[in-house]
Amino acid sequence: MDSFIGIRFKKETAKRFQQFSRAHFxxxxxxxxxxxxFFFYNEISPREKLGPTGRTIEANLKKRINAVIAIMRNMEKTQTKPTVAMIESLFQTEEPKKKPLILEKKFVKEKKEVHFQEKRNLNNEL
Structure with a gap:
């Protein structure tokens, strides 16, 4: 069995370490x-800051995501919707009104009345 050695800590620090140790080990x-x-393998000092915490990173990401959403909404309002409306109006199929061609003449219904009558040859009929 390994031997133990006593190290002197302040009471508050010793209690904090004991609580942490019991909870995790x-x-x-x-x-x-x-x-x-941990400190040896990662080559870091316990005194140096590791950078932003998870909360600050999350807050920054939320801000950026909200900015991206605002940009996309603006693009949709100013670019996408008007463009879609223009394209839809181009592809709508409305039958154009039929206008008669200039060269086309409308024939008037012929009347069946005879304007001229042939002379009857009375001699031949008798």
Whole structure:
């Protein structure tokens, strides 16, 4: 069995470590070893900031997404809808009114009345 050594911590820090260790690990030794390994393998210092937190990243993403949505709505109003309306009006099929051609003449109904009558030859009929 490994031997133990005593390290002096302030009471508040020791209590915080004990609570954290009990919540995540089986023993305090395991908790400390994992934390030291984390800093060693990732080559970071516990004093340096790792950058924005998840909350700030999420807030920034929401802002950008809202900006993109606003841009798309504006494009839809100013470009897409008018263009679609113009294209639809081009493809609507309305029968154009039939206008008679200039060269086409309308024939008037012929009257069956005879304007001239042939002379009857009275001699031949008798």
């Amino acid at each position: 089986k023993s305090h030794t395991e908790a400390m070893a994992v934390m030291l390994d």
